[in-house]
Amino acid sequence: MSSSKFSKIAQIIEERIENGEYLLNSKLPTHRVLADELNTTPVTIAKAYKLLSNKGKIESFVGRGSFVCGESNLNSAIKASEMEETFNFSILQPCLYKNVVPLQKAYQVASEKLTASLIGYTEHTGHENHREAGVAWAKYFGLTGGSVDNTLLTNGAQHALSLLIHALTKPGDTIAVEEKTYPGTLAIASLSGRKVVKVSMDEHGVSPEALELVIDEWKPKLVVIVPSHQNPTGITMPEVRRRKVAEVIKRKDIWLVEDDIYCFLDERPIPAISNFIPEKAFHISALSKALSPAMRCGYIKAPESHVELLNAHIRANIWLSPPINYIAATYLIESGEAFKIAEQQRKTAFERQTIARKILPTIQCRSTGYHIWLPLPLHWTSERFVAEAKNRHVIISSGSYFDATGHESRHVRLSLMSISSEAQLEEGLRILQNLLESKITTFPF
Numbered sequence: 001m002s003s004s005k006f007s008k009i010a011q012i013i014e015e016r017i018e019n020g021e022y023l024l025n026s027k028l029p030t031h032r033v034l035a036d037e038l039n040t041t042p043v044t045i046a047k048a049y050k051l052l053s054n055k056g057k058i059e060s061f062v063g064r065g066s067f068v069c070g071e072s073n074l075n076s077a078i079k080a081s082e083m084e085e086t087f088n089f090s091i092l093q094p095c096l097y098k099n100v101v102p103l104q105k106a107y108q109v110a111s112e113k114l115t116a117s118l119i120g121y122t123e124h125t126g127h128e129n130h131r132e133a134g135v136a137w138a139k140y141f142g143l144t145g146g147s148v149d150n151t152l153l154t155n156g157a158q159h160a161l162s163l164l165i166h167a168l169t170k171p172g173d174t175i176a177v178e179e180k181t182y183p184g185t186l187a188i189a190s191l192s193g194r195k196v197v198k199v200s201m202d203e204h205g206v207s208p209e210a211l212e213l214v215i216d217e218w219k220p221k222l223v224v225i226v227p228s229h230q231n232p233t234g235i236t237m238p239e240v241r242r243r244k245v246a247e248v249i250k251r252k253d254i255w256l257v258e259d260d261i262y263c264f265l266d267e268r269p270i271p272a273i274s275n276f277i278p279e280k281a282f283h284i285s286a287l288s289k290a291l292s293p294a295m296r297c298g299y300i301k302a303p304e305s306h307v308e309l310l311n312a313h314i315r316a317n318i319w320l321s322p323p324i325n326y327i328a329a330t331y332l333i334e335s336g337e338a339f340k341i342a343e344q345q346r347k348t349a350f351e352r353q354t355i356a357r358k359i360l361p362t363i364q365c366r367s368t369g370y371h372i373w374l375p376l377p378l379h380w381t382s383e384r385f386v387a388e389a390k391n392r393h394v395i396i397s398s399g400s401y402f403d404a405t406g407h408e409s410r411h412v413r414l415s416l417m418s419i420s421s422e423a424q425l426e427e428g429l430r431i432l433q434n435l436l437e438s439k440i441t442t443f444p445f
């Protein structure tokens with residue numbers, strides 16, 4: 001059989017996905033049923049499915065069949081922790097079992113603090129002491145200039161990103177993102193009709209020269225930058241680079257959205273980029289990565305000029321972020337417990353990075369944070385590596401999920417924190433190392 005036969009069949013299936021005949025997330029026909037319909041053999045269908053799986057269009061599961069992938073890579077990049085897979089390296093979250101007891105206590109304290117006014121509607125800006133705690137949290141890790149008047153409460157950093165993109169841009173506008181970026185930002189852009197342009201990075205993060213060129217050519221309204229432990233590359237921008245990027249933004253007609261969700265993982269506080277251009281910068285921090293993503297507590301520090309506009313968006317969309325969670329968050333911050341937990345998670349990440357570097361000697365990034373951006377040998381594409389890892393019950397994220405144009409990638413991202421025991425972490429990493437060394441050619445292309 002010529003290779004073009006299964007390619008043509010893959011094309012037919014792709015067209016059926018595009019025209020809605022095969023719905024997103026739906027199960028595809030079995031090999032035999034489709035072979036009968038298309039007058040070919042089940043082997044040819046299997047090859048076509050494999051081709052589509054390598055392209056990230058469909059996903060196949062042993063014993064369950066093949067499914068059309070959902071539209072957003074966000075779903076693929078991050079697999080919920082309830083999934084039955086044994087080694088889940090796909091979620092960037094703290095080692096949760098370490099945080100259960102302090103969070104139980106915080107919510108117990110919160111429940112004792114509940115009063116009639118705290119359980120009722122309140123101003124959409126939330127309670128002042130809850131904003132004050134947000135100011136203290138971000139200040140501790142390097143943000144200056146925060147106050148109860150310029151700090152807003154959000155439902156985590158994802159909500160903050162969505163809120164800022166909607167408030168600062170219109171459909172059809174362009175936003176600039178790092179060359180490799182957090183898929184949550186790409187998902188907001190794609191669902192809300194914003195175009196995305198990529199800014200090149202080097203080992204210190206976004207290149208100021210590249211940013212300037214992109215601004216001149218594409219006129220993006222805002223640029224989203226993750227300055228510390230960038231997702232996915234793990235890069236932390238040194239202060240000198242932050243200053244240079246700030247200089248470019250200051251001169252140009254563009255807003256900065258600084259997503260500083262991993263700032264607590266820096267060994268010492270590094271000044272936020274926003275410190276150098278407070279009038280042009282929106283700074284996001286959140287408790288999701290240090291304490292718990294389930295709290296949905298995030299903070300935006302905004303230029304005074306935009307506080308009212310953002311409040312109007314919060315009021316219109318969610319009225320206010322849940323005060324009950326903010327009581328617990330504020331207790332944890334005011335008592336100092338939140339900073340202790342953050343420090344413990346930072347140390348755990350550091351220890352796990354050391355374990356990973358012993359087992360996977362090809363790690364190049366210098367990250368000390370939650371994840372690793374792992375380069376693959378030439379004989380692997382990221383999609384195939386992810387698929388083969390999945391066959392071995394190891395869930396990792398393909399590098400292409402982090403690319404605005406979905407380009408094939410030679411990297412995968414591994415989160416080191418979502419597996420609870422170190423022994424299991426090591427076992428999963430060894431499976432990946434064996435796979436990296438193997439010369440599997442399960443398919444002839």
Ligand SMILES: Cc1ncc(COP(=O)(O)O)c(C=O)c1O
Nearest residue numbers: 092156157158182231286288293
């Ligand atoms: C860079 C970045 N920003 C935002 C988020 C979303 O955080 P949250 O859970 O606070 O919405 C994530 C989560 O992985 C992230 O990596």
